[in-house]
């Protein structure tokens with residue numbers, strides 16, 4: 001089952017400068033910075049109440065974030081939903097006709113298993129599924 005919105009992902013050109021901006025905006029610094037080498041990104045995470053914002057910057061030109069910024073500029077890149085059973089949800093979405101971007105979920109930032117639905121399947125929004133990895 002889909003649960004809460006786990007976080008919003010925002011594509012930025014320069015993570016350090018965006019961290020300064022979002023620290024001023026939200027009134028607190030990021031609680032975590034993490035490189036995700038498999039995705040060629042560096043990330044930082046902010047809390048706003050119970051909600052999370054992830055800033056993502058590309059670490060290489062072939063990163064999804066670099067391509068996104070080149071086409072669309074900086075801005076909201078994805079909406080991530082918490083799921084309890086990512087494999088079951090991917091099967092369900094496939095049967096519903098969504099284009100899934102990962103045959104198998106992979107390890108993403110913030111100790112999560114992640115997988116994506118192509119934005120063309122979901123009205124122009126890149127959807128991420130996130131399952132907490134048990135400690």
Ligand code: CMX
Pocket residue numbers: 009036039041056064065067068071072077078101108109116118119120124125126128
């Ligand atoms: N939101 C909305 N639309 C997007 C998009 C996004 N994030 N990224 C690309 N698009 C649009 C493009 O603008 C383009 O639209 P037009 O055809 O109208 O020009 C279309 O999708 C392109 O699709 P494509 O040719 O299939 O592929 P791209 O090479 O542009 O890659 C995508 C797009 C979504 C398949 C790729 O970015 C991907 O696999 N994303 C999942 C992984 C990812 O985003 N990783 C980074 C975050 C990791 C993390 O959260 O830790």
